[in-house]
Amino acid sequence: MPFGSCPLPILDHKEVLLGHGSGGVLTSQLIEGLFLPAFGNPILDRLDDQAVIDVEGARLAFTTDSYVVTPLFFPGGDIGSLAIHGTVNDLAMSGARPLYVSVGFILEEGLPIEDLHRIVLSMREAARASDVSVVTGDTKVVGKGSGDKIFINTSGIGVLPHGIQISAERARPGDAVLLSGSVGDHGMAIMTKREGLGLGGAIASDTAPLHGLVARMLEACPDLHVLRDPTRGGVAGVLCEIASRAGVGIEIDETAIPVREDVRGACEILGFDPLYVANEGKLVALVPAGSAEGVLIAMREHERGRSAVGIGGVTAEHPGVVVMRTAIGGRRVLERPYGELLPRIC
């Protein structure tokens, strides 16, 4: 990393756009054009959803996420439960056992204490269900109009068993691609709530902790190659990122991907592809082909993986590219999302 001279990076835009927070191409431009040249080090450069660090012989996972979802309360959860689950899941995706969480609130002047109380109680329940303790925190307040009710940052620490090596870079031709359940629930819960769409019953977010599911999967196969929770950018975004990072091709079957009927309906009405819609209680796993059946059985024994399915595999062909065999028998390249599909979804 060159110090000293550091020219302004060449990005597509000179101002921050909503799309820079999408988890898509614009986010990558910020990360690769601006953050990595400044902060780059071998730990950060892995670009997984968590850092794996060694401290005094302990192997730790460390992660951070800010939550700006709107509305604050939605079917299936709220910004509080989301803030705990999201960070717990980022830890779990490394194979770590989540232990400790920090909470940083940025409150807008005028937020009803009652809303804050409800959010905090939801965080408490989510922390309990996730087997983590909130051990440190911070509160800032900004004036009316300088924030939007409440933003929450959670950072988390987990402990990682020696020998576990889960990273996007480990995707290998021959790996099976597994998915723990239906896609698009969280994003469509937020969007239908925002749009006031009833659709014969509210769509509920799938927000949930995944550390228990991952623990079961690791028992079945300690050599899991890749785990990702498909949040911003959805399953398509995560698969494109893995293909690009590992320099492999990925092929999936559209018909194998579970989508709830109400989610599919909402996607059609609002013009979204469920493969690109955020999830908050699902994971994608790449595992050695020989272990796939055993891992799937283990997943289905866990409440968060009842509907787990194999959706495709990794190939040495078309490196960096994800191809989907469509329901009508065609082949479609899944593009990485460029900008923002669903602002402030998490």
Add this chain to the structure above:
Amino acid sequence: MPFGSCPLPILDHKEVLLGHGSGGVLTSQLIEGLFLPAFGNPILDRLDDQAVIDVEGARLAFTTDSYVVTPLFFPGGDIGSLAIHGTVNDLAMSGARPLYVSVGFILEEGLPIEDLHRIVLSMREAARASDVSVVTGDTKVVGKGSGDKIFINTSGIGVLPHGIQISAERARPGDAVLLSGSVGDHGMAIMTKREGLGLGGAIASDTAPLHGLVARMLEACPDLHVLRDPTRGGVAGVLCEIASRAGVGIEIDETAIPVREDVRGACEILGFDPLYVANEGKLVALVPAGSAEGVLIAMREHERGRSAVGIGGVTAEHPGVVVMRTAIGGRRVLERPYGELLPRIC
């Protein structure tokens, strides 16, 4: 901690006020009335500026802070350097050696990439000077008017030598109270910049990492009782908190407390008491009386402690109360700040 029923806490106000972020009485109401009943556990209940946790035999310090300072750029620093120094200092105040930092950005749509770049470069330099690596991060973007240019959360992990026990609870009658340098610089740098006051040369923030100074102090006296960086609420706020937490009295001499001439002048013009104004590169230490001289000598050998002085001592009298002997020979009780003196100072 009772689960199940959890009535809305009785606070002075039903809505969040700027004062809830002050670090004063209103902040305590939020913490003690709302956060602790929900999250309380023996680690959080210590209410120090960092959690001390044991992970696989390693003793770690873990802390989080969000930064919402305005303006973003000010004499002596910016929101980026502040975000690194603040978290490094929260770790250092436990005696820990800071190691790893996470960065979470909440960007407002429209922020010039050039400003973000400048802030990120400043964070890089601050991280380098603080001997920490940025190992994980997150970026969210909110629409125009839903944020204020940029908010930054940093969380940090440090390693704590076994045997070091630094906590507000350890203040004991007989302890000497030491201060590492002049007070009020940071707060007055922000305020004079905001107000456009020139005052014959800009007042510079004292923002700086303190881990090196703390390491020197620990060499001189491994049994430091209390360390605090007097940020929000200033030296008075920190001393009041220590007195209350440890159930001891504290007496200090007004004439012993260094205040730069330009800071004193700005405080007079703007109506602030420098004892209550935020610092970002200073610390208060409570040490056994017999070690005070040795610690002071060690502090003065370090660039961040050149002007270190003894400002008073701990007494068994008037527990919970801080008394200042004034310049004109009177005695004044230092009250804990109630609400907000200086909004968005950090």
